[in-house]
Amino acid sequence: MSFDEIYRYACSDPESFWADAAEKVFWYRKWDRVLDDSQAPFYRWFSGGETNACYNAVDLHVEQGRADQPALIHDSPITGTGQTLTYRELRDHVARCAGVLVDLGVRRGDRVIIYMPMIPEAVVAMLACARIGAIHSVVFGGFASRELATRIDDCRPGVIVAASCGLEPGRVVAYQPLLDRAIDLARHKPGRCLVLQRPQARAEMTPGRDVDWHAAMEQATDADCVPVPATDPLYILYTSGTTGQPKGVVRDTGGGIVSLKWTMKNIYNVEPGDVYWAASDVGWVVGHSYIVYAPLFNGNTTILFEGKPVGTPDPGVFWRIIAEHGVKVLFTAPTAFRAIRKEDPQGEHVRKHDLSCLQSLFLAGERTDPDTLNWARQQLGVPVIDHWWQTETGWSICANCLGIEHLPVKDGSPTRPVPGWQLQALDEAGNVVGPGTIGSLVARLPLPPGTFPTLWGARDRYFDSYLKRFPGYYETGDAGYIDENGYVFVMSRTDDVINVAGHRLSTGALEEVLASHPDVAECAVMGVNDPLKGELPLGCLVLSSGVDKAHDQVVKECIRLVREAIGPVAAFKLAAVVKRLPKTRSGKILRGTMKKIADGAEWKMPATIDDPAILDEIAGSLAGLGYPAGRDDDQSSP
Ligand code: COA
Numbered sequence: 001m002s003f004d005e006i007y008r009y010a011c012s013d014p015e016s017f018w019a020d021a022a023e024k025v026f027w028y029r030k031w032d033r034v035l036d037d038s039q040a041p042f043y044r045w046f047s048g049g050e051t052n053a054c055y056n057a058v059d060l061h062v063e064q065g066r067a068d069q070p071a072l073i074h075d076s077p078i079t080g081t082g083q084t085l086t087y088r089e090l091r092d093h094v095a096r097c098a099g100v101l102v103d104l105g106v107r108r109g110d111r112v113i114i115y116m117p118m119i120p121e122a123v124v125a126m127l128a129c130a131r132i133g134a135i136h137s138v139v140f141g142g143f144a145s146r147e148l149a150t151r152i153d154d155c156r157p158g159v160i161v162a163a164s165c166g167l168e169p170g171r172v173v174a175y176q177p178l179l180d181r182a183i184d185l186a187r188h189k190p191g192r193c194l195v196l197q198r199p200q201a202r203a204e205m206t207p208g209r210d211v212d213w214h215a216a217m218e219q220a221t222d223a224d225c226v227p228v229p230a231t232d233p234l235y236i237l238y239t240s241g242t243t244g245q246p247k248g249v250v251r252d253t254g255g256g257i258v259s260l261k262w263t264m265k266n267i268y269n270v271e272p273g274d275v276y277w278a279a280s281d282v283g284w285v286v287g288h289s290y291i292v293y294a295p296l297f298n299g300n301t302t303i304l305f306e307g308k309p310v311g312t313p314d315p316g317v318f319w320r321i322i323a324e325h326g327v328k329v330l331f332t333a334p335t336a337f338r339a340i341r342k343e344d345p346q347g348e349h350v351r352k353h354d355l356s357c358l359q360s361l362f363l364a365g366e367r368t369d370p371d372t373l374n375w376a377r378q379q380l381g382v383p384v385i386d387h388w389w390q391t392e393t394g395w396s397i398c399a400n401c402l403g404i405e406h407l408p409v410k411d412g413s414p415t416r417p418v419p420g421w422q423l424q425a426l427d428e429a430g431n432v433v434g435p436g437t438i439g440s441l442v443a444r445l446p447l448p449p450g451t452f453p454t455l456w457g458a459r460d461r462y463f464d465s466y467l468k469r470f471p472g473y474y475e476t477g478d479a480g481y482i483d484e485n486g487y488v489f490v491m492s493r494t495d496d497v498i499n500v501a502g503h504r505l506s507t508g509a510l511e512e513v514l515a516s517h518p519d520v521a522e523c524a525v526m527g528v529n530d531p532l533k534g535e536l537p538l539g540c541l542v543l544s545s546g547v548d549k550a551h552d553q554v555v556k557e558c559i560r561l562v563r564e565a566i567g568p569v570a571a572f573k574l575a576a577v578v579k580r581l582p583k584t585r586s587g588k589i590l591r592g593t594m595k596k597i598a599d600g601a602e603w604k605m606p607a608t609i610d611d612p613a614i615l616d617e618i619a620g621s622l623a624g625l626g627y628p629a630g631r632d633d634d635q636s637s638p
């Protein structure tokens with residue numbers, strides 16, 4: 001069938017469409033209803049069904065002839081080590097780890113936080129939770145203690161599974177002090193921590209609380225897969241919202257399995273047995289969906305890469321891995337390609353490797369700028385697909401579905417809505433805007449399976465944040481337009497979320513941290529354009545009257561504060577002390593105008609500004625930070 005036919009089928013009869021997809025999944029008990037709309041606009045998929053994500057990811061393949069196929073290849077240029085686990089070995093590790101969790105008192109529905117870097121034990125721990133019906137919540141290693149504490153308090157885990165350290169180029173990140181501090185800060189105290197000692201930095205164990213991973217694995221007995229309702233949460237993954245309180249995105253079990261398995265063939269065009277590599281981190285949604293669950297549901301070999309696109313040891317590491325492991329599809333963020341291109345613009349490292357196994361490259365996490373897209377296409381000679389999705393959706397809203405039909409590519413567009421998604425661009429009043437006109441991008445309800453049915457413990461926030469403004473639709477928080485051929489162009493966010501190296505950050509959350517500095521009276525953070533990371537956060541600080549500290553000192557303290565409160569991943573290094581912030585007469589800070597000035601974009605004096613002279617002062621402060629970037633070059637050009 002053509003893309004159009006499949007798309008129409010999914011829109012006109014979603015229940016049959018997704019029931020067909022669900023037939024390819026293992027169920028202990030089939031569903032009573034494919035789509036339960038009895039509590040619309042809160043929908044549930046496959047209610048009454050019982051399944052298990054770990055069984056579908058691991059045991060099923062062992063039983064069906066893939067026991068000796070590599071399931072997971074850990075490639076760690078940062079430690080110079082590697083490890084391959086077959087499906088049988090993965091099953092054995094996971095079953096044992098599940099036994100450890102049971103011994104530690106974890107039961108179906110309990111939450112387990114996983115604070116681990118890109119090591120096989122992180123995947124084992126995730127699958128072990130799924131095996132016994134526990135709900136995992138992986139916290140990215142680049143977050144600091146306070147962020148971890150917020151997540152501990154929100155999901156109240158009985159157990160935390162952690163590694164002693166993570167490894168960044170040239171730096172060992174000791175996790176144990178961060179974990180200890182987080183537990184100190186949190187109101188909820190998890191009973192036990194299962195700690196994996198890595199040789200690069202050993203954790204100091206807290207007696208009575210901490211349990212050694214290896215010792216526990218030796219003593220435990222294996223635990224089997226537990227049938228769980230399809231509507232039970234598989235995991236919670238926190239993502240930035242508009243405040244310092246992150247949103248706990250819930251993924252349900254049945255819908256998650258059905259949709260992710262469907263995407264492997266239909267979007268990525270991979271067959272069971274193929275090697276698939278998502279160069280992301282298990283702490284992000286891309287890691288959950290495409291390092292762990294989807295490739296394993298589909299019987300693929302997945303690669304777990306502990307390294308960076310550049311510097312571990314050089315910009316050829318991606319090509320080495322593709323050639324060495326026979327990778328068919330690579331999925332990463334555009335920022336990784338910009339980093340590689342910067343160090344190897346001529347693609348000399350690309351040509352050192354035989355990349356004939358590579359069939360396509362998929363990019364997501366931020367818009368792929370046409371320059372990066374074209375460079376990747378030229379260097380690799382394979383289709384380069386930009387696809388758009390979010391933590392909330394778990395898989396792509398828009399993509400070029402290579403397994404169905406390779407549609408013509410339009411640079412700057414993630415192509416068309418994937419079957420299951422019906423998109424519109426709406427104006428402020430909720431009217432559909434015409435082709436080419438920018439509006440809020442929204443998806444018609446019900447969302448397809450595998451998207452988020454709720455936010456953890458925050459049903460009202462789910463409704464208020466996503467469903468309230470445009471009744472009958474899910475508000476993506478992205479703005480963009482749809483052209484006359486149905487191609488979608490995602491241009492910007494409609495809220496305060498910014499995208500830094502493919503990582504999602506809330507400027508509101510950064511502002512909350514800066515405002516907590518005793519010398520800061522007021523502040524504004526905006527995302528300014530950056531040629532490598534897409535955006536970088538930049539803070540403007542107004543000091544309290546009477547503060548006579550050197551401005552440089554306050555800036556340094558603020559930068560340190562953000563690093564300590566949110567973590568290095570915030571990449572907050574740009575801040576200036578300003579006398580005042582530009583505001584409208586009603587007191588709204590004009591962040592958008594400041595951003596335009598910083599980006600060197602065209603801007604108009606807002607009619608509602610209370611004091612136009614402030615913008616000159618702001619421009620002076622931004623110039624002091626080197627913004628607009630490239631300004632000196634422009635001035636020196638003839
Ligand atoms: N644990 C601890 N610290 C971490 C971390 C982790 N897991 N990940 C990143 N950090 C730290 C980095 O060490 C860096 O610290 P520094 O300020 O001391 O240098 C800081 O957080 C910012 O990291 P990052 O944004 O990753 O920048 P970078 O300069 O180290 O690397 C890129 C730049 C482009 C190579 C890198 O961002 C990258 O590979 N991006 C791909 C993004 C991605 O996979 N996104 C997922 C969506 S698909």
Ligand code: AMP
Nearest residue numbers: 364365366367387388389390391490504
């Ligand atoms: P996250 O939840 O961290 O995956 O971030 C989701 C956000 O990243 C989206 O809402 C978009 O703003 C942005 N994003 C992700 N992929 C794309 C893409 N292909 N094109 C444009 N924006 C994207």
